[in-house]
Amino acid sequence: MRELNLLRYVPGSTPVHRLWAGTKAIGVLVVGIGVGINPTWPAEAVLAALLALTLGLARIPWGARPRVPAWLVWLWVGVGAALALLAGGKPYLHVAGASVGLGSLDLWARFVVLALLVLLSAALLAWTTPMSELAPAFSRLGSPLTRGVLARLRVPVAEVAAILALAVRCVTLLSEELRLLVAARKVRARPRQRGWAAFEEAVDLLVATVVVATRRAGEMAEAMEARGGLPARLSLGRRPGWADVVALALVAAALAGMLVV
Amino acid sequence: MHRRSSPRPGLRPVEVAEAAVLADVALVLDVAGWLMPTLGAVLQAVAIVPLAALAWRHRPKVVVLGTLAGTLLAFIIGGEGLGVTMAGSGLVGLVIGTGLRRRWGAARITLVSVAAVGLPAAVIGVALLAALASFRRLTLAQLRLSWHGVARVLDQLGALHVLSGWGTLVVHWAIAHWWVTVPALEVVFVAWVAVCAQVFSEPVLNRLAAAVPLPPSPPPERPPPGTGPEPAPVPARLEDVSYRYPGSDQDALAGISLTVGEGQFLAVVGPNGSGKSTLARLLAGRLAPTSGSLSRKGPAGLGQPGGTAVVAQRPESQVIGVRVVDDLAWGLPPGEAVETGSLLERVGLDGLEERETATLSGGQLQRLAVAAALVRRPTLLVADEATAMLDPEGREELVSLLCSLPREQGITTVLVTHRREEAARADLVVELEGGRLKALQPGRQWAAGLSPPGWQAAKVRAAPAGSGGNGSGPSRPLIRLLEVGHVYAAGSPWAHRALAGVDLSVHPGESVLVAGANGSGKSTLAWVLAGLLDPSEGEVVLDMAGAASRPPGNGSLPPWSAYWQGRRREARGARMPAGAVGIAFQHSRFQVLRPTVGKDVAWGTGLDPEGVERALAEVGLDPAEMAGRPVDSLSGGELRRVALAGLLARRPRLLVLDEPLAGLDDEGAAALLMVLDRLRVDHGMATVVVSHNLDHPARLAGRLVRLEGGRVVDDRPIVPTGVLAGEAG
Numbered sequence: 001m002r003e004l005n006l007l008r009y010v011p012g013s014t015p016v017h018r019l020w021a022g023t024k025a026i027g028v029l030v031v032g033i034g035v036g037i038n039p040t041w042p043a044e045a046v047l048a049a050l051l052a053l054t055l056g057l058a059r060i061p062w063g064a065r066p067r068v069p070a071w072l073v074w075l076w077v078g079v080g081a082a083l084a085l086l087a088g089g090k091p092y093l094h095v096a097g098a099s100v101g102l103g104s105l106d107l108w109a110r111f112v113v114l115a116l117l118v119l120l121s122a123a124l125l126a127w128t129t130p131m132s133e134l135a136p137a138f139s140r141l142g143s144p145l146t147r148g149v150l151a152r153l154r155v156p157v158a159e160v161a162a163i164l165a166l167a168v169r170c171v172t173l174l175s176e177e178l179r180l181l182v183a184a185r186k187v188r189a190r191p192r193q194r195g196w197a198a199f200e201e202a203v204d205l206l207v208a209t210v211v212v213a214t215r216r217a218g219e220m221a222e223a224m225e226a227r228g229g230l231p232a233r234l235s236l237g238r239r240p241g242w243a244d245v246v247a248l249a250l251v252a253a254a255l256a257g258m259l260v261v
Numbered sequence: 262m263h264r265r266s267s268p269r270p271g272l273r274p275v276e277v278a279e280a281a282v283l284a285d286v287a288l289v290l291d292v293a294g295w296l297m298p299t300l301g302a303v304l305q306a307v308a309i310v311p312l313a314a315l316a317w318r319h320r321p322k323v324v325v326l327g328t329l330a331g332t333l334l335a336f337i338i339g340g341e342g343l344g345v346t347m348a349g350s351g352l353v354g355l356v357i358g359t360g361l362r363r364r365w366g367a368a369r370i371t372l373v374s375v376a377a378v379g380l381p382a383a384v385i386g387v388a389l390l391a392a393l394a395s396f397r398r399l400t401l402a403q404l405r406l407s408w409h410g411v412a413r414v415l416d417q418l419g420a421l422h423v424l425s426g427w428g429t430l431v432v433h434w435a436i437a438h439w440w441v442t443v444p445a446l447e448v449v450f451v452a453w454v455a456v457c458a459q460v461f462s463e464p465v466l467n468r469l470a471a472a473v474p475l476p477p478s479p480p481p482e483r484p485p486p487g488t489g490p491e492p493a494p495v496p497a498r499l500e501d502v503s504y505r506y507p508g509s510d511q512d513a514l515a516g517i518s519l520t521v522g523e524g525q526f527l528a529v530v531g532p533n534g535s536g537k538s539t540l541a542r543l544l545a546g547r548l549a550p551t552s553g554s555l556s557r558k559g560p561a562g563l564g565q566p567g568g569t570a571v572v573a574q575r576p577e578s579q580v581i582g583v584r585v586v587d588d589l590a591w592g593l594p595p596g597e598a599v600e601t602g603s604l605l606e607r608v609g610l611d612g613l614e615e616r617e618t619a620t621l622s623g624g625q626l627q628r629l630a631v632a633a634a635l636v637r638r639p640t641l642l643v644a645d646e647a648t649a650m651l652d653p654e655g656r657e658e659l660v661s662l663l664c665s666l667p668r669e670q671g672i673t674t675v676l677v678t679h680r681r682e683e684a685a686r687a688d689l690v691v692e693l694e695g696g697r698l699k700a701l702q703p704g705r706q707w708a709a710g711l712s713p714p715g716w717q718a719a720k721v722r723a724a725p726a727g728s729g730g731n732g733s734g735p736s737r738p739l740i741r742l743l744e745v746g747h748v749y750a751a752g753s754p755w756a757h758r759a760l761a762g763v764d765l766s767v768h769p770g771e772s773v774l775v776a777g778a779n780g781s782g783k784s785t786l787a788w789v790l791a792g793l794l795d796p797s798e799g800e801v802v803l804d805m806a807g808a809a810s811r812p813p814g815n816g817s818l819p820p821w822s823a824y825w826q827g828r829r830r831e832a833r834g835a836r837m838p839a840g841a842v843g844i845a846f847q848h849s850r851f852q853v854l855r856p857t858v859g860k861d862v863a864w865g866t867g868l869d870p871e872g873v874e875r876a877l878a879e880v881g882l883d884p885a886e887m888a889g890r891p892v893d894s895l896s897g898g899e900l901r902r903v904a905l906a907g908l909l910a911r912r913p914r915l916l917v918l919d920e921p922l923a924g925l926d927d928e929g930a931a932a933l934l935m936v937l938d939r940l941r942v943d944h945g946m947a948t949v950v951v952s953h954n955l956d957h958p959a960r961l962a963g964r965l966v967r968l969e970g971g972r973v974v975d976d977r978p979i980v981p982t983g984v985l986a987g988e989a990g
Binding site: 004005006008010011025028029032036037038039040061063064067068080082083084085086087088089104107108110111114118119121122125126129130131132134135138156159160161162163164165166167168169170171172173174175177178180181183184185186187199201202203204205206207208209210211212213214215216217218219220221222223224225226227228229230235 | 271272273274275277278279280281282283284285286288289292293296307310311314318326327329330331333334336337338339340341342343392393395396399400402403406407408409410411413414460461464465468469472473545547563564565569570571572573575577578579580581582583584587590591592617618619630633634637750752753754755756788791793842843844846848850851852854855856893908
């Protein structure tokens with residue numbers, strides 16, 4: 001069983017790590033929208049430059065890349081590229097008497113790069129942000145909604161923050177349990193099921209997962225009750241600082257760049 | 262019934278917990294769908310099931326807020342795409358769960374899904390594409406050109422020329438009228454997902470309803486902090502108290518009379534099912550007696566300052582904060598400061614404030630739970646089986662800590678345990694049996710009257726000489742590890758070495774105890790032995806000559822580079838006979854998957870009903886009573902034995918057991934050990950027990966292998982000592 005190294009935090013104390021989680025989340029959201037509005041090579045170059053800068057500052061090593069099966073990526077890129085080459089389009093390249101249209105290939109490449117850049121920006125957030133900062137950052141972002149006139153909207157910020165914090169607490173626990181479930185199934189090594197039997201087996205696996213998860217939730221609820229119920233106040237975590245202002249200015253500049261070029 | 266409630270009551274803890282956990286399950290399934298494109302479409306539908314379960318169990322508000330939190334988490338770990346998927350799953354799950362609960366038909370559920378999710382998604386999709394003009398052009402041009410590529414291939418194939426012509430027409434029309442095609446496709450997609458998810462949800466929800474009943478609603482009335490009378494849980498006087506769970510025809514607890522005094526250290530002991538936990542719940546104020554009287558000075562004040570605190574069995578479920586400091590501050594009223602440092606020092610966790618709780622060991626988690634309880638300066642602390650899942654060190658530390666609370670802080674402490682040695686330190690021991698009081702004595706006096714239970718004096722029998730047995734028998738080893746090492750996530754920042762240079766052979770009929778602390782690599786070793794993990798270094802050699810009870814190559818089997826029947830197999834895909842090696846996990850629910858016990862044991866073993874009965878009897882369960890039981894009605898110990906029956910029915914040559922005795926009482930442990938012993942001696946099955954339990958090694962195995970930091974530091978036969986040696990001689 002190989003580790004996928006998906007979405008794990010790379011410990012560090014670089015300027016990127018020290019940024020407030022909210023800043024980084026906003027950044028990812030904004031640049032994703034920006035490059036979506038104007039998916040051209042220059043805009044992609046601006047985003048790539050911003051991400052390269054961040055990657056360098058955060059000192060993310062090459063080894064941190066997710067280990068998704070390589071054939072999967074190449075299959076996707078390759079099939080698309082082959083189709084694009086067959087479709088042709090300007091400009092044409094003349095090689096040994098045959099002419100190949102590169103126009104579609106350019107489109108396909110732009111498309112692939114766009115997808116990879118968006119994924120990379122999300123990965124940067126996961127690599128540099130400790131999970132424990134997520135719920136407090138959300139609470140701080142949402143806290144204006146709990147004050148003054150906006151409080152009349154009764155947006156349940158505290159409740160969503162409580163669910164988010166607990167979801168963060170449990171997500172590793174649950175993925176471990178799912179790994180165990182897959183292993184347990186392998187040990188009993190049944191012949192591969194088909195049709196109805198396969199469906200029944202899938203239902204059995206799902207029932208086990210949902211039952212175990214729900215029971216764990218029940219135990220956690222009792223633990224919460226034993227501590228007097230849900231927190232009455234938002235835990236806001238740390239405040240954004242000057243570095244965050246600079247970072248957001250950078251993101252804004254990049255956004256402007258992406259839209260203008 | 263008339264009930265007064267505020268118009269929009271806030272969430273209850275159980276709603277928050279289920280929303281968080283089920284949203285997590287959906288998220289994990291969605292990520293899996295990303296990675297397995299072949300299964301992606303199915304997994305996307307399957308990921309809806311946990312959220313449908315949430316909607317089936319709770320009001321819509323819970324699902325909406327849970328989906329919102331799940332979407333945020335999905336966005337953080339996987340970007341916009343994963344976030345959108347999660348949001349869609351949540352809304353479709355809401356419709357399906359609500360619909361199934363209200364007994365809507367499939368057509369109605371699908372229609373409502375389309376109306377409530379598909380149409381808005383279509384509108385948003387069109388609006389986004391209209392706004393993002395150049396993104397739209399890029400995507401559509403991309404589609405058109407891809408089709409041209411396909412069309413050229415079709416043209417080359419001659420006969421398919423017509424197809425390419427028609428296709429071009431259709432694709433061009435679809436692209437030109439994207440504002441029709443895109444929403445149409447979204448609606449069709451949502452309808453399709455809703456249908457698939459329903460097919461999976463219905464059987465799952467029906468079984469879930471029977472397995473995990475909804476917590477009682479409304480919750481017990483509790484005055485807001487600071488308004489009611491001051492909590493005063495002790496002294497508590499129980500007079501002839503009985504308790505019967507709703508729907509049961511038998512008292513869980515009957516005729517209990519005792520007094521819990523202030524500042525007392527009380528131990529409640531008894532085997533599984535003796536009513537200990539029921540008594541703990543009564544004392545904590547979670548239950549009220551069905552007959553008799555329980556009188557205290559004031560209200561129990563569960564979770565309130567100066568009231569009652571509880572630490573329960575499973576360490577991972579006690580701790581609810583992401584970091585240690587978050588956990589300590591959980592649920593405190595606004596403005597209350599926590600003296601984190603001194604509290605953590607008190608429980609021996611000083612300096613760990615910022616640690617993420619997911620990285621703590623079981624013992625550390627339980628001590629953190631005690632610290633979190635101390636934050637509210639409780640008068641009464643109930644530790645309900647809090648030591649059951651810990652290693653001896655963690656247990657000792659926790660018991661010492663609990664023991665010191667009455668003396669040093671005047672906190673009345675109730676320790677519920679099935680371990681007699683822990684009870685001996687108490688001021689007062691309450692021994693229960695079958696829901697009734699068996700003994701009520703001061704700890705020391707009670708301990709003096711104890712005789713060691715039979716199984717502690719027992720030791721494993723040696724297997725007959727022919728099958729190899731312990732030590733250097735003439736037989737060839739079943740499995741040999743040569744210089745095996747393993748590094749998790751090699752080459753990444755998270756690389757972590759779990760095993761190094763392990764040489765280990767296991768012979769037929771041998772019993773080996775692999776012991777080590779947390780992080781010593783013993784679980785990794787268990788996975789390697791069971792063939793679930795291909796080690797990154799070294800070689801695993803299997804010699805299963807004659808082990809093939811069935812033809813090889815049957816089914817999906819563990820990957821191994823193996824010797825098989827004496828021949829060397831270089832290929833990674835080399836197979837060994839199905840069921841020749843088994844592994845029993847500590848958490849058995851994942852190994853017992855079919856709806857009923859009988860079906861589970863029969864599944865994949867091909868046993869007829871008689872065979873199932875024999876298999877159940879073999880592990881000490883009553884076949885007549887057990888075969889029809891739904892698996893989710895079983896206790897932890899029963900579940901473990903059922904899992905074992907399923908494994909043993911395959912007649913494994915080697916059985917690996919991970920912490921087989923954790924959470925079992927004396928009787929359960931003795932029964933299990935007897936089964937293993939018999940199979941070893943009678944069938945030559947080898948057992949490898951992986952455990953941190955070094956209390957009585959001679960009853961677990963004939964050979965001890967100690968691991969430290971991934972290396973074997975000790976490998977020797979276990980020599981029975983003292984009385985045992987005399988008996989053995």
